[in-house]
Amino acid sequence: MSDQPEYTPDRRYIIVRGRLWRASNPALSEGARESLVAELMDARRAVGIAKRQEDPEAEKAARVRVHEAKVSLGERGPVWWNDGAPDYNRHLVENTPYASNG
Template sequence: MVRGRLWRRSNPALSDERRAALVADLMDARRAVGSAGRTGDAEAVTAARARVHAAKVALGERGPPWWDDGAPDLNRHMARNTPYAEWFAALEASNSPP
């Protein structure tokens, strides 16, 4: 969760080696987005963003859910607007200063 928004984690069934390779691909693609953006190459930005998306799908952070327990995919939803609202409120309360 980031700033109250739920984000999907990587598929825990991936091996450590596969996850590391995919994360390296993702970081390379993100660097390519930045580099292409600095040079103003719109086609290269588009291609690099496609690489970012492909890496995130392979990691399980986007695309079809990797879990099979029937839980909904609430990726990118605000926690307060989901079935996790009560949990999130308690989490916020426990992290607030006294």
């Protein structure tokens, strides 16, 4: 199995187990993307630590960090493309126009 995700032809989404997940904004510089991914991973680790320590306040704060990193990466929040195409994030591929591409 490849370590590289499968992308839709327009590279707006990665496909994971038949579901579309919005890809990061390709307009981000490599440095910015790396920094944001590092923050995302740190925040995800903080979620795990807070859960193991049964600290709901720390978990909530860590989840906010995860969300903020994902918005900054373009994976959540406003779409990063500007052609008016709808967002199919989290939709099953088979229920989107991408179904005919695979």
